[in-house]
């Protein structure tokens with residue numbers, strides 16, 4: 001893999017798909033201009049990496065549209081020093097963006113093959129602050145809790161309770177919640193005095209979160 005390739009396409013993606021649609025966070029724009037998205041997808045699709053859409057990455061899973069990664073990261077607002085939990089490793093692209101903005105990322109993937117692929121991409125690209133766990137992310141990863149930020153990148157019928165328990169005070173959790181076909185991004189804040197504030201952000205379409213606190217196995 002050649003991380004230096006496609007730099008023109010990457011800058012054009014940030015300008016026309018992300019900045020032009022109103023994302024202004026300079027750290028985020030800079031990170032999205034530098035993380036090589038084409039290194040996170042199957043070789044035969046490499047030339048489509050910077051298009052304005054999600055792509056299939058095998059095992060019936062997708063890498064999210066660049067703009068969706070930007071919106072979710074912008075709303076999550078990870079800070080230097082933060083420990084972030086991400087559920088649904090997939091290609092690993094979203095976690096690489098998080099790892100460039102926060103201190104430490106713990107990510108969970110239920111498909112072993114995808115988890116292994118993502119872990120070897122992180123090694124090759126030098127992301128040493130991402131820990132990949134294989135398993136059911138709906139129950140979180142209590143060993144490393146609590147987390148300053150939690151991001152779920154699969155669609156759930158509700159916010160999994162164990163994830164709320166593993167969120168720091170203060171902390172922020174994002175999860176696409178809704179039906180299998182369509183969801184809204186739910187943003188949940190635990191305020192410094194421990195109150196829970198919930199709001200809905202953009203509409204979205206994610207693959208299902210399959211596990212004990214999500215959808216059952218047979219829907220995938």
Ligand code: SAH
Pocket residue numbers: 061062063064087088089090091092093094095108109110111114135136137138153154207208209210211212214
């Ligand atoms: N963050 C990814 C996109 C994720 S697609 C990226 O940037 O490419 C959603 C992923 O969630 C899929 O890979 C799917 O296998 C995984 N997934 C679904 N249910 C899960 C669960 N309970 N625990 C962990 N991973 C899960």
